[in-house]
Amino acid sequence: MSARLKIHWKYAVFFILITLAALFPAFLMSNIVIFKGLDSLKEVLKKGEIEEYEETQHLAVKNLSGYLSQALFDPLYRLDIEGINLLIKQIKGETNITSILAADASGKVLTDGTKENPSYGAHLKIDAARLKTLPFLITETEDVHKAVFPIRVKENTIGYGEITFSKEPLKKHLKQHVSSIDSLWNKYQRYIVFLVLISTLTTIGVIIFLSRFFSRYLTAPLITLSNASKMVADGDFSASVPVESKDELGLLQENFNAMVRKLNDMNAKLAAHAKDLEKEVAIRTEELEQTLKRLMEEIAVRKEAEEELKVLATTDSLTGIYNRRKFEESLGIETQRAVRYKIPISLIEVDIDYFKNVNDIYGHLAGDDVLVEITKLVGKNIRDVDVFARWGGEEFMILVSHNDIEGARILAEKLRTMLEKHRIAGIGSVTCSFGAAQFNEGDTVDSFLKRTDDALYNAKRSGRNRVCIL
Amino acid sequence: MNLIKSMLFLAFLTAAVFSNAFAENNNEFRLGVISDQPGDKIEDYILMSKYIASRLNEFNIKTGKIVVAKDVDEMIKKVKNKEVDLIFESAFSTIEMKEKAGIKPALAVWRKGVREYRTLFFARKESPVKTIADLNGKTIVFEDPKSTSAYALPKAELRQNGLTALPLEEKGNSNNAVKYVFASQELNQAFYVLQKRADAGAFSDNDWNELSEKIKAELKIIHETKPVIRYIGSFHSGISDKLKKAVEDILIDMDKNQEGKDALKQASKIKKIERLTDNDFKSLEYVKELMRYID
Numbered sequence: 001m002s003a004r005l006k007i008h009w010k011y012a013v014f015f016i017l018i019t020l021a022a023l024f025p026a027f028l029m030s031n032i033v034i035f036k037g038l039d040s041l042k043e044v045l046k047k048g049e050i051e052e053y054e055e056t057q058h059l060a061v062k063n064l065s066g067y068l069s070q071a072l073f074d075p076l077y078r079l080d081i082e083g084i085n086l087l088i089k090q091i092k093g094e095t096n097i098t099s100i101l102a103a104d105a106s107g108k109v110l111t112d113g114t115k116e117n118p119s120y121g122a123h124l125k126i127d128a129a130r131l132k133t134l135p136f137l138i139t140e141t142e143d144v145h146k147a148v149f150p151i152r153v154k155e156n157t158i159g160y161g162e163i164t165f166s167k168e169p170l171k172k173h174l175k176q177h178v179s180s181i182d183s184l185w186n187k188y189q190r191y192i193v194f195l196v197l198i199s200t201l202t203t204i205g206v207i208i209f210l211s212r213f214f215s216r217y218l219t220a221p222l223i224t225l226s227n228a229s230k231m232v233a234d235g236d237f238s239a240s241v242p243v244e245s246k247d248e249l250g251l252l253q254e255n256f257n258a259m260v261r262k263l264n265d266m267n268a269k270l271a272a273h274a275k276d277l278e279k280e281v282a283i284r285t286e287e288l289e290q291t292l293k294r295l296m297e298e299i300a301v302r303k304e305a306e307e308e309l310k311v312l313a314t315t316d317s318l319t320g321i322y323n324r325r326k327f328e329e330s331l332g333i334e335t336q337r338a339v340r341y342k343i344p345i346s347l348i349e350v351d352i353d354y355f356k357n358v359n360d361i362y363g364h365l366a367g368d369d370v371l372v373e374i375t376k377l378v379g380k381n382i383r384d385v386d387v388f389a390r391w392g393g394e395e396f397m398i399l400v401s402h403n404d405i406e407g408a409r410i411l412a413e414k415l416r417t418m419l420e421k422h423r424i425a426g427i428g429s430v431t432c433s434f435g436a437a438q439f440n441e442g443d444t445v446d447s448f449l450k451r452t453d454d455a456l457y458n459a460k461r462s463g464r465n466r467v468c469i470l
Numbered sequence: 471m472n473l474i475k476s477m478l479f480l481a482f483l484t485a486a487v488f489s490n491a492f493a494e495n496n497n498e499f500r501l502g503v504i505s506d507q508p509g510d511k512i513e514d515y516i517l518m519s520k521y522i523a524s525r526l527n528e529f530n531i532k533t534g535k536i537v538v539a540k541d542v543d544e545m546i547k548k549v550k551n552k553e554v555d556l557i558f559e560s561a562f563s564t565i566e567m568k569e570k571a572g573i574k575p576a577l578a579v580w581r582k583g584v585r586e587y588r589t590l591f592f593a594r595k596e597s598p599v600k601t602i603a604d605l606n607g608k609t610i611v612f613e614d615p616k617s618t619s620a621y622a623l624p625k626a627e628l629r630q631n632g633l634t635a636l637p638l639e640e641k642g643n644s645n646n647a648v649k650y651v652f653a654s655q656e657l658n659q660a661f662y663v664l665q666k667r668a669d670a671g672a673f674s675d676n677d678w679n680e681l682s683e684k685i686k687a688e689l690k691i692i693h694e695t696k697p698v699i700r701y702i703g704s705f706h707s708g709i710s711d712k713l714k715k716a717v718e719d720i721l722i723d724m725d726k727n728q729e730g731k732d733a734l735k736q737a738s739k740i741k742k743i744e745r746l747t748d749n750d751f752k753s754l755e756y757v758k759e760l761m762r763y764i765d
Contacts, residue, residue: 079662082655110661117682 014213017206024203028196035192042185049177053170057145058138060095061163065136065149068161072102072151076159081111088113096169098144101162102151110159124148124162131160143167221249225256237264316390318368319375327389327397331445334387334399338439346408347448348398349435349456350378350415353464355394362427367394373424374432378415397452405438405469412436412467420465431465497532499523499717502554504545504563508538515558517733518724522556525720529713546571549706556717557704560618561757562764564702569758576714577703577721578750580741584700586753587674589623591693592663599669602631602693607645609638611659611668612652619698620656622764624672627695629763660685696756703743718745 068091075083088100092113101119103109107126112119126148127137136149144164151159224241231239239260243253314326322330331347338345352358352374359367371394378396379388387399400408412434419432435456439448451470459468501519505511519534537554539545542563548554549571557564557573567573578585591610593599599608605628613620628635634647651668653659659671660681670692678686703721705714724730725742734740746754 079658079665079667080654081657081661085657104665110665115680115682117684120682120684121688 014210014217017210017213021203021206021210024199027199031192031196035189038185038188042181045181046174046178050174053173057165057170061138061145061147061165062136064091064095064097064163065147065161068100068163069135069149069151070153072161073153073158076102076104076110076151084111085113085115096165098164098166099162100164103160103162105157105159107160124160126160131157217245217249221253225253228256228260232260232263235267237267319372319390321375321379321396322387322389324389324391327387327391327399328445330387330389331399331449334401335439335443335445335448338401339441343402344404344407344438346400346403346405346436346438347452348400348408348412348415349391349452350396350398350412351433351435351456351460352394353431353433353460355430358427358430366427370424370427370430373422374419374430377419377422381415381418382411405436408436408438409467409469412469416465416467433459433464434467435459436467436469497530498535499526499531499533500535500537500553500555502537502539502545502548502557504539504541504559506540508540511538512536513736515737518737521724521730521733522717522720526713526716529716542566549573552706552708555706555709555713557706558701559704560700561698561702561754562618562622562761564704565754565758565761567704572707573704574707574714575702575704575746575751575754576718578699578744578746579701579703580743581701582676582739583741584676585744586697586699587619587676588697589619589627589672589695590675590678590691591624591627591670591672592660592678592689592691593670594663594666595688595690597669597690600692602628602633604692605648605670606633607647608669609649609651609667610635611662611671612650613656613659613673614652614654617673619674620659620672620677621652623695623698623760625650626760626763627672627693630760656680660689664688697753698757699746699750699753701738701740702746702754 068087071087072084075081075087084102088102088111091097091100099112099119101109101112101122101124103124103126107124109119109122109124111117130137131148131150136147139146139148144166146165147163149161149163150157151161221241221244228239228241237260240257241253243250243257314322314329316323334345337343352370355367355370358370371390375388375390375396378398382388382398382400385401387397387401389397391397398411400411403411416432416434420429422429424430433456435452435454435458437448437451437455443451455468455470458470459466462468499519499522501515501522503511503515515536516534519536521534523531523534537548539548542559545554545557545559545563546567549557549567557567558579559567564573564575568575591602591605599605610624610628612624615621625635628648635650636647638649638651640649651662653662653668653671656673656677657680659668659673662668663671664685675694678691681689705717709717721743722745724734734742
């Protein structure tokens with residue numbers, strides 16, 4: 001058996017119903033076509049009926065004229081008016097003829113068949129010449145057909161007759177017939193409407209059934225599967241779907257449940273494994289934390305040492321202020337800033353007068369004490385922004401930012417005065433010489449330093465304990 | 471034996487006498503009419519016959535009977551044979567039967583709603599014929615040889631007026647006679663005149679009234695006879711006065727109850743029946759006079 005034939009009966013029903021629902025418009029269209037066709041047929045029938053009836057009446061006129069032409073001859077010849085009346089009465093009783101008139105050879109009406117005989121004496125319009133050869137002449141008005149015929153045997157014409165057919169019976173007959181056709185048609189229309197209504201209701205029923213069928217057997221299980229899948233996706237492996245059928249969908253549901261069970265087992269194993277891993281990780285983490293702690297401690301120690309080294313690298317070990325290397329670094333930076341931002345900066349070089357004598361007289365330790373004390377005194381009397389460093393031996397440098405040469409001179413003078421007045425225990429007064437210069441446009445660090453040094457030289461040469469500027 | 475023979479002879483005579491006995495003696499009332507269609511007449515008059523018989527119990531009459539004769543002569547025989555108690559016939563036949571069989575006219579019968587009639591002579595309006603005398607040498611149309619009002623009476627009237635009436639086909643001096651033809655129907659008579667096949671016609675005033683107005687407008691009446699009773703009831707002369715009176719009373723009262731009306735209607739559409747008056751008897755005399763001129 002081929003796979004195509006393995007479709008479950010429910011889906012077969014589903015497809016059949018879908019086909020039926022789809023056939024409904026075709027059915028509706030065919031009904032419309034049949035309806036239109038029958039409507040046209042009805043009109044043709046009506047028209048045909050009218051033509052046939054008129055033809056029949058024409059034939060009746062012809063036959064009756066022929067008959068009366070002969071039948072009236074004898075009674076008219078005998079002037080048996082009663083006989084003529086009887087004949088007229090019989091014919092009128094059996095046909096829908098309105099009137100039959102019998103006239104003499106002049107066309108004067110002798111009798112219309114009635115006792116009252118109101119037509120007596122009237123004159124028929126006779127076209128005698130034509131009636132010599134024709135059996136009858138027919139004239140037609142809206143309401144009647146009239147036939148005039150000769151009453152004759154061979155060429156012997158003894159009178160004329162006139163038959164009048166009212167169209168009223170024709171109209172009545174047609175009305176009845178048309179009414180009967182219309183009635184049938186209306187009945188048929190009702191059938192069609194009924195049929196279409198039933199078909200529509202059936203189709204609606206089928207569609208409702210389909211939607212319920214689709215919802216129950218396809219959509220609802222799929223939604224359940226979707227929800228269950230989401231639960232699984234969210235990590236809830238307790239999800240399962242009911243297996244409601246043994247068809248393809250049922251198989252899918254079963255497979256889904258099996259898959260979820262398998263995932264659940266795997267998840268449990270993974271959880272157990274994760275738990276072991278967690279323990280391992282905790283141990284490792286602890287170890288790492290310990291190692292890290294140790295490392296951090298080592299880093300701190302190293303950092304401290306580094307800082308210490310850094311301080312040692314930039315400061316003078318005796319006085320604790322910046323050493324020459326650090327000062328040169330700062331000078332480089334500040335001169336660049338001064339050039340870029342056009343900030344006035346000045347440099348003061350300080351040299352302790354006759355410091356060799358101090359060392360010689362009081363020893364190097366006393367000399368160190370002098371250096372330290374002077375450093376403290378200068379450090380206290382300059383701004384924090386000013387860079388103060390030991391240049392070497394008994395020489396110091398003060399980089400005064402945001403000050404021109406005048407500002408530097410004033411500061412230097414202030415410091416000279418202060419140092420001059422200060423008494424160092426065991427030694428007494430120590431003076432210093434000051435040289436100051438301003439960083440000018442076109443200066444380099446070296447030219448700047450040289451000019452400052454030149455100013456100091458001038459101060460020294462000029463007798464010391466003074467401030468010289470360049 | 472002679473005695474026995476004598477008694478048997480007497481019994482035979484008695485039986486012979488009573489075998490033709492009248493109504494009160496044979497338990498039935500016999501109504502006589504003349505027609506060549508006995509079936510129709512029996513059907514027409516049977517109700518009347520029963521009606522009469524059922525009211526004559528005191529005369530020991532149990533049933534009614536219709537006696538139909540094909541013509542007057544046969545009826546005369548039946549009268550003579552005492553086969554009939556009451557005869558309904560036209561005035562002319564009644565006079566003939568009275569003359570030949572002794573019947574006694576007593577009742578005027580409104581046959582077809584008509585008590586009496588006159589025969590009218592008519593001609594075309596533009597015709598030069600203006601009086602009955604002008605018909606001499608002319609042609610007149612009658613209905614039928616059996617007709618009283620449209621043949622016998624007008625023919626007699628012509629003769630009474632000194633004219634000779636001869637059939638058209640009969641050879642003779644037509645200038646001194648009125649030639650007559652038959653048209654079978656009263657209406658045809660009118661058309662014979664209108665279509666100039668005859669110069670005049672004659673039928674009863676009732677027939678004249680039946681003509682349409684348009685036709686009457688083209689005709690004129692040139693003469694009319696005296697009135698004649700339309701239909702007459704006559705008793706056999708042998709009927710007792712008491713029975714005669716009783717039957718007359720029954721017939722005269724017939725139009726006063728529904729059963730009687732129905733019976734009258736069925737019997738030639740009789741409207742009612744009356745006793746003959748003196749004028750009626752004079753009319754009969756006139757008829758008798760005319761009959762002298764009938765062949």
